[in-house]
Amino acid sequence: MSAPRAITTLALAALVTLPLCAAPAAAEAAPDYTITADPAAKGAAIDDTMYGIFFEDINFAADGGIYAELVRNRSFEFLPVDNRDYHGLTAWSPAATGGGKGTLKTVNGDARLNERNRTYLELGLANPAGGAYGVTNSGYNTGIALQEGKSYDFSVWARSDASGGTPLTISLHSEAGAALAQPVTLQVQGDTWTKYTGTFTATATTDAARLSVLGAGSGTVRLDMVSLFPRDTFKGRANGLRKDLAEKVAALNPGFVRFPGGCIVNVNSHYGYDASSNWERARSYQWKDTVGPVETRATNANFWGYNQSYGLGYFEYFQFAEDVGAMPLPVVPALLTGCGQNRATEDEALLQRHIQDTLDLIEFANGPVTSTWGKLRADMGHPEPFGLTHIGVGNEENLPTEYARNFVKFRDAIKAKHPDIVVISNSGPDDQGFVFDEHWKNNRANDVDMVDEHYYNSPAWFLQNNARYDSYDRNGPKVFLGEYASLDNKLFNGLAEAAFMTGLERNADVVKMASYAPLLANVDHVQWRPDMIWFDNDQSWGSASYEVQKLMMNNVGDRVVPTRASGKVAKPKPITGAVGLSTWATSAKYDDVKVTGTDGATLFADDFNDGNDEGWTNLAGRGAWSAADGTYTQSDVGAENTLVRGPVLNAENYDISLKATKTAGREGFLIGFGVKDSDNYYWWNLGGWNNTRSVVEKASGGAKETLFAKEGHSIETGRTYDVKIEVRGGKVKLFLDGQLWGEFADDAVTEPFAQVVTKDEATGDLIVKVVNAQDTPAVTKVDLGAVRVKNKAQMTVISGDPLAHNTRSAQPVEPVTSTIRGIAPTFTRTFAPNSVTVIRIATK
Known part of the structure; x- marks a missing residue:
């Protein structure tokens, strides 16, 4: 299956690996890129915890996944509160x-x-x-x-x-x-x-x-x-973990394990806070529910729509981290809903109880066997402390002010008793925007240790943001990138993530930890994509991102070698395409759609007075669209993610104007621009998320990312809005009823070439990591400076069709390792198209 691809990879990789002094014909051509290292300069130290894993019980990752129990609903606790289709005899x-x-x-x-x-x-x-x-x-x-x-x-x-x-x-x-x-x-x-x-x-x-x-x-x-x-089971543990899945996680060589979430950490927004022992109600994830003999543990309604047994509990998480040589990093609820919800507790007694629970958790992890919770740990089979050093408070909260208030109370209580514990704050669910900025302002003002950032974006975003952390304050809070992924599981996604990781390593003085998410997905029970490791009940396989993560995580190094890179310069792409109309769980009508050039020429117009929708294409195939009574209406309130497109336009500078009216439903309406097809477009989502916020999203290859957002912005039913969108290349202004509503730029350059050089202090190896995320080879001159190196090196390459992805029946994306020769302090190498390459060079 993989042999022909492996031969091709090796043949491409071996095209040129020669000292510059050899000067054969192929080496005489000017290189596409140059990497110049300065080994005498002291780069940032890279912590052993640079890369780790994030585990959340999503996609049946625990029960039916890594927790090895084979009986489903073993204690007959399934209830409609978990899932409306559940009952005590489910399964x-x-x-x-x-x-x-x-x-x-x-x-x-x-x-x-x-x-x-x-x-x-x-x-x-x-x-x-x-x-x-x-x-x-x-x-x-x-x-x-x-x-x-x-x-x-x-x-x-x-x-x-x-x-x-x-x-x-x-x-x-x-x-x-x-x-x-x-x-x-x-x-x-x-x-x-x-x-x-x-x-x-x-x-x-x-x-x-x-x-x-x-x-x-x-x-x-x-x-x-x-x-x-x-x-x-893994390591032969009683009440243990499924061996093949745990071994795949261990093969990543993680520096930390973040657990148990994620959104399940937050208070379950559907059922509220429950300070009592009413186990028939769902509540936030509370660690004390998950320890002790398994028959005494509670079960709970999982945030992701099923039951979680807590057979895999806090003791097992700590034990697993120890078994794979990783630092444990638990996250406790901050008493806000988070994850798209906007609610905070006003119950001070409840908040104080959770703060005490957190102090008790530290005692469970680190306390002596003579302490209350240290004794429980010992009774469960682990008298030695687990060595907890980091703890997170909260996850993706949308209320920065309320979160900061609660976080400081947690942090101060923890530091009073455990001054050496690193207490981690967060910055909400996005990589930018008002909530993100407010969180960071509060985090700086409160002098927090570390901030947990989360974002899921398109591959293009990751290729555009390799330098994201170059400008972060070196003296401010450190960054924990607790959740990130590009939104698919193809090889190209893995390459984009690898390119971004080179930027994380180059900024290892700011970015101290990072973990891809989610980790696991049961192929028959998926709530979220993408995912790193896929499985059914007897097989497991790593995604393309898994193979890339494993390659990068096993070749980190201990210190950054400063480098400069130069070469082909990419150009920003303008926003071109058609106008689009959409609804989501809402009916709406549109009128007087017009696209004009900056010279005033009409590029497209439709007032629907003729009663037909000629020129419009239903890209999504959803919704009940019809032209009647001088408007274009989508009347199916239940239809989600609809999208119709006008004729394709090639203009780079243009204005879109129209009238839009929500007639019924739970959200607002969406105006598309730069629409190419059902997977590639921009849209202004007015009144999304149950009519609680309005955002601009960009879809690339079906994956959406947020470019601009306003929280608390809603759309009124029955009111007609005048909408105008001005596009100038990659810059956009948005007008609502004649007033400037917002503006943004999407003109960042997509850089397909990325690199980092690090040093393994134990072996003296220089580790050269290069990502070439384009369809052409990258001829690259590598200048390592005044170092003595051995002539041969070990090289591992992952390359292939950028659309390739691993499945249950075939895994075309896999690493190929070989020994290469011709290494010198300065050498030229041709990096294969759509590849990530790691070269370990031994120094003399």
Whole structure:
């Protein structure tokens, strides 16, 4: 599959690697780019924690993912509060053998296992002789994954009111009933909760097994925490992690593990704050819910629309970080909703409780075994401290003032008892805009240690912003880039991210940590794209971004070698294309659409008085668009992400004017410009996000990024607005009802060539990293200065079709490593089209 591509990569990579003095014909041509290093200058030190991972339970990343439990809804706690389609028997179905009969129901009653594990299964058995009745679990995805010859540990908590007890038969079988292991038999005795265990050895390999638990005899038997774990977990841990996924994470060589989120850290905006022990209501992620024996832990409604069991809890997160040699970095809620919501608690007592919970968390991680929470850590099997040094407070809050107020209270309380702990603030959900600026102003004013920035943008943005951190204040708060990704999983996305990472490394005195996000995605349960590692219930594969991240993260170096780069200069591209009209969960009508050049000439006009929509194309194929009564109307209130386009225009300087009226629905309306197709356009989204904000977004290859935003801006129903957009090359002014509403520029240059040189202090190696994110080779002169180097070096290249992406059935994006010769203090190399290259050069 990959051999022909590998040969091509090596052939391209080997085109030129010669000292300049050799001067063959190919080396005489002027290089496209030059990299000049200054090894005598002392560049920034790069911390061991420069790159790490961010774990959030999104895309079924925990249950059904890296948490190795094979039984879905093991404690019958699924509820409509998690997902409207859920109920206590989700993933379970009735089962019987030998004419077995009975009843089953989930119960939240006085006989519960404990106060946090409240719901259990009650089987009313009425079996004839030889019969058995119970339930079957279907696992995740296609079923339960088994490997022939491997061991699987079963456990269940049970109680029976039958005088002689209740025999249980537990079996692993195919959906059709064929046995896949020797059954386990147990005898449940007594009407008090007791844990019963057994072990299976799989007799076949499958990804579609079922687990059945059947009771014989009569009477009532209650079951809870029905569990099946592979014996072969990562590092052999009990209650451990799925081995193949954890190993892929470990292969990244992460310097830190940020957990447990993400948006799930914030208070669940749908259900509010819950300071009580009412476990039937969703609440924010609270670490104390997730520690201690797994049968005593709560479950909770996940922000992303499903149930999270907390089997993977804070102890397991700390343990995993230790197992992969990474620094733990927990994030606690700041008592604001965040993640697109705008609400903060006014309950001071609740805030103080969360601050105390955070102090208790530090004690759990670092305290002596004689302390309350240090003893719990020891009781769970880890008497030694975990060595916590960093902690984050909050995630992507949209209320800078309220967040700063809460953050300072957390920070001051933590510093009073633990002055060496680095307390991390944040800057909201975007890379720019009012919220971002206000957060940073507050962070500087409050002298915070570090600021967590998040952004998800197009590949073009990353190629345009390689120098983003060049201008940051060297004496201000440090940066933790806690979440970033370019919005797709193709090779070109990985290249854009690699190019950006060279800028992060060159600014390692400001950017102290960075992590791609999200980390994991179950292919059958995806809430967010892109993602680094994909999986189903028995396979896993790294995306193109995973392969690039792994290459960069395993070749960081300890210190930056200052460099200068020169070469071909790209030019900014003007905003050209058609005018567009759109709605999102709203009906709206448009009139008097006109596009004029700066000379006053009409380039396009439509007043819809003729009752037809000729000249308009429904790019999205959604919505009910019709021209009638002198307007162009989209009447389907339920239609989302609609888009119609006028005729294609090539003008670089033009004005768009029109009238727009929202007629019904929950949002406003959207005006497109520079529209090329359904994946490439700009639009002014007036009254988006449930009519709470208005933004300008740019779509590139289907991925959208925000260019300008106003919070709290809404659109009135029934009011006609005069809209005007002035485009001058890459500069845009926006007018609403004759008043300047905003302006922005999208004229940054997309730079396809990026580089950084670092030094490995332990080996003396110089590490040259070059990204060539264009369709042509990049002939490059590399001048390492006055250093003595060995003639040969190790080179690893990832290259190929920029649209290539890895899937379950094929992984065309992979690294190719070779030994190259002809290395000298100054040499010329041709870097392959659409490639990231790492050359490790040994010094003498």
